[in-house]
């Protein structure tokens with residue numbers, strides 16, 4: 001079980017928990033945080049854009065080329081930060097328990 005500290009799109013601080021290893025997007029989507037996950041995790045909608053807390057960002061795998069391209073495209077509509085990630089590309093497991101993220105504004 002992994003814990004996620006999230007600031008929702010509405011600015012509310014919440015703690016969510018996953019029941020097993022799964023994409024971070026699914027926990028955020030199911031927790032009604034503002035993440036929609038419209039493409040189902042195919043890295044093509046950008047509705048799972050989050051800002052990862054700096055102390056956690058370095059613990060994540062590098063962005064894939066597809067993720068980087070999607071984030072670059074999002075940059076035309078919303079702020080994209082060095083710690084921006086697509087939550088569907090982050091596999092949540094025990095090693096990431098406690099990760100802190102903020103849901104980015106809607107693009």
Ligand code: FES
Nearest residue numbers: 037039045046088
């Ligand atoms: S769910 Fe569509 S890009 Fe992440």
